[in-house]
Amino acid sequence: MNRRRGHGAVLYAVAALVLAGGTAWWWSAAPRASGDPRLLDWRQNAEQLLPDAGDQSVASTVAMGAGSGHEMIADIPGGNGTFLISVVCAGDSGSRVRVSLGGDESGRGVQCSGARTPEILSVALAGELHMRVNVDDVSPVVFRYTLQRMND
Structure with a gap:
């Protein structure tokens, strides 16, 4: 026993x-909590400035580090057409991003602090969205975009 x-x-x-x-x-x-507690506030701010809409094709919100770049590629439901791309970002005072839709274009600068409204671009797309976003060195940011088909 x-x-x-x-x-x-x-x-x-x-x-x-x-x-x-x-x-x-x-x-x-x-998983660890995000290193920067401001990112949650900035995400909420970006989503309030550019909320989801029922007729949008694609939307995304991305947190990005200072001095970083991010390429966004999205399939377009329904294929080719003319679209409105709305972009907004949130970050520390003086922070900015540069949004480029491909090719050799230098892109459009978007302010991420202070009084902001979404930047709206009209583009013709063929099945896919290719967008490059570069963040300046001031601070991390939260970037948001929506894509909406224009009524032709």
Whole structure:
């Protein structure tokens, strides 16, 4: 009988060790909160300035670091046509992004602080949107865009 108690004790000890190890792994693998608490406020601000609309084709909101660039590619539901692209960003005072729709164009500068309204661009697209956004070095920003088909 003592031998069975010994095996039972070892089994319980191993189970406790596996549970402790699993708990430690789960705790260390949990996603961390965003490094910059301002990003949540900026996201809400950008979504208020440019809310979702029922007739939009595509919309996205992206947080980007200072001095970074991001290429956005989106399939266009319904294929070719003329679209309105609305863009807005939120960030620290003096922050800006440059939005380019491809090719050799230098893009359009968009202010990310102060009194802002969405910038609206009219473009002809053939099945896909290719947009490049470059952030200046002032601060991280939250960038939002919507794409809406124009009634031809």
